[in-house]
Amino acid sequence: MSSPGAPPLDERARPQIRVSYRRALTWPLHFAFQEERFFLILSVFIGIFSALAVVCFRLAMEWCRLKMLGPRITPSGWHVMLAPAAVGLVVAVLVLHVFPAVRGSGVNQTKAALYIYNGYIPFRTVIGKFVTSVLAIGSGQSLGPEDPSLQIGAGLASALGRRVKLSRDKLRLIAPVGAAAGLAAAFNAPVSAVLFVIEEVIGRWSAGILGSVVLSAISSVVVMRSFLGSEPMFRIPPAALIRPQELLAYGILGLVGGLSAVVFSHAIDFLRPRLKAMPRWTQYFQPAIAGLLIGTIGFLGFPQIMGAGYEYIDQAMHNQFTWEMLGILAGLKIVATTVSFVSGTPGGMFAPTLFIGAMLGGAVSGVERHLFPHLTGSVATYCLVGMGVLFAGFLRAPMTSVFMVL
Structure with a gap:
C-alpha cells in the first residue's frame, strides 16, 4: 500500500512515461544524426582508399x-603496331569471360549503381576495371584513365559500405x-570531380550528399x-585576352569544336550498337582490330x-x-578513340576529349x-578554349569543363 498523502501510483509514473515517450519520439532523429555523422567520416576513408587505388x-x-611501348615519349618500331593488337585479344577474353561489367568507360555503370542497383557494385568489377x-x-589504346578511376572509386566505396553495414538508403548514395x-x-582537381559527379552521375544538386562528395574528393x-x-596534368603558359576582338576568333573555335563534338558523338552512337549486334565470336577480335588500327x-x-x-x-x-600537324592529330584521335571505345575496350573518354x-x-x-594575325592570341589560350568546348560538347558537362581547364 502507498503511504497516506502520497500521490497515486499512476500519477508518480507519468513523468517517467513522458520521458520515455519523448525518447521514443527523438530516437529516430538521434539515430539519423549519428548515421549522417558516420557517413561523413566514412566519406573521408573512401577518399583515402580510392586515392591509394588510383595511385x-x-x-x-x-x-x-x-614495357610495351618503350621509355621514349614518342614510341617507334614494330612493337608499336603489334602491342595494342596482342593486348586487345587478352582484354577481349577477360571482358567476355571474367569481367563482363567493365566494358566501356564506367560512368554509366556507376549511374546504374546509384539509380537501379541500390549502390551495389561487385568488388570483382573493381579488380577487373583495374x-x-x-x-x-598501357598498350596504347586511345582511351584515358579518368573514367576507370571513377568506377574503381565507386566500387571501393560500395564494398566498404557493405562491409560496415550501411543502411539501404546510405548504401545507395555511396557510389557517387x-x-x-x-x-x-x-584529375588532381577536387572541384572538377565534384562538379562532374553532380552534373553527370547524380544529375542534380542534392544537399544530402554534397558534403560527403566534397569530403571524399578533398581527402x-x-x-x-x-x-x-x-x-598539374599539363603546364599552362601565361595566357590572356589581349584585345576584345579575339572573342570573335574564340566564337569560331566554338563552332568548329561543337561540330567536331557532334561528329565524334554520332560516330560512336552509329558504330557501337552495330558492333554489339554482331556475332559473339567477332567480339573476341574487335579490341584487337582496334588496337591494330591504332598501332598502325x-x-x-x-x-x-x-x-x-x-x-x-x-x-x-x-x-x-605546326597547325597542320595539330589538325591531323585531332582528326586521327577522333578515329582512334572511336574505334577503341566502340570495340568495348575498357577506358575513359576524358583524356581523348581534352586531347x-x-x-x-x-x-x-x-x-x-x-x-x-591582329585577332589571334596565344596558342595556349586557344588550346584551353578548345578543351573546354570539346569537353562541354561531347560529355555534356559545361560547368565541369570551365573548372577543368582553369
Missing part, C-alpha cells in the same frame, strides 16, 4: 606502357561519393598529392594519338607542333594567325 592504377599503367584498363591504356574520390585523384586529392606530387597509325608516324596523350597537350600549348580539343584549338589558332 597504384597510374603506376601500373605507366609500368605497362614502358586490370583491363591498365592493359588497354567513391566516384568523386576516384575522379578527383585522377582523395590530399593523399594522391602526398604520393605523386601536386604537378602510330607506326606510320603519329604515335601521339596512342594512350591518354597529356604530354602532347602540353607540347601543343607550348607551340611545338582533341587542345589540338583543334591549336589548329584554329594557326589558321587564324595566318589569316588575321
